[in-house]
Amino acid sequence: MKNKVVLITGASSGIGKATAEAFAKKGANVVVAARRIEELQALVKSIEAMGCKASAIKTDVSSAKSVEQMVAHTINTFGRLDYAVNSAGIEGNFGSVIDLPEEEWDQVININLKGTFLCMKYQAKAMLKSGNGGAIVNIGSVNSFLGFPTGSAYVTSKHGLIGLTSSASAELAPQGIRVNLLCPGVTKTPMHDRLRGIVGDDLYDKGLIPTIHLQRAGSPEEMANAILFLCSDGASYISGSTLTVDGGLTLTM
Secondary structure, three states: OOOOEEEEEOOOOHHHHHHHHHHHHOOOEEEEEEOOHHHHHHHHHHHHHOOOOEEEEEOOOOOHHHHHHHHHHHHHHHOOOOEEEEOOOOOOOOOOOOOOOHHHHHHHHHHHHHHHHHHHHHHHHHHHHHOOOEEEEEEOOHHHOOOOOOOHHHHHHHHHHHHHHHHHHHHHHHHOEEEEEEEEOOEOOHHHHHHHHHHOHHHHHHHHHHHOOOOOOEOHHHHHHHHHHHHOHHHOOOOOOEEEEOOOHHHHO
């Protein structure tokens, strides 16, 4: 991946941040995007300290204009786009399908599902224009398969990514752009910490963790390794697929 270019959304923390660092270690030039520019700038400094090149851009993935500017920034900075990782996402506020406000639904869908669509739209345009092919990895969740009470907006947004990824692959893979979906299980990220705060330590430790075959949460770095694989030449015959990295959680559900 030396001198290749990767664009990562949601890179200010969690899986996105770990993925940016993992690509940098492989020699890639990295563009990181998120809403929190201060965290992105700190990440850029950390990557540059490794002797690698990186650039940050503040981005709202629910805005077509912002996403278009993000991709243009990538091309203007590094001249090409080889890999894209669409990691931006929120859990939103959980609530009964009866009581959930429409604006809460819209916010989650606009970022998690519409945002991924917009990112692929402009990322694929740039990749096709270069003629070098590429790989796109979208980030779903075990909730791309599993629902839970009060999670209708989040679960719907993650379920939708399966269809979006499959359809995009059918269109883009014949033109040399592979598109896949990574579905992480319980992973130690800021979102994970908020989840633990909601369910409580006792239910988390005695109810959730024992359902995972590996009996632990995953790390952002483990998810990043799977993303690297899906972008690599080692995954050259993988497109339109869903890779579930959950320690065996979904097999017990």
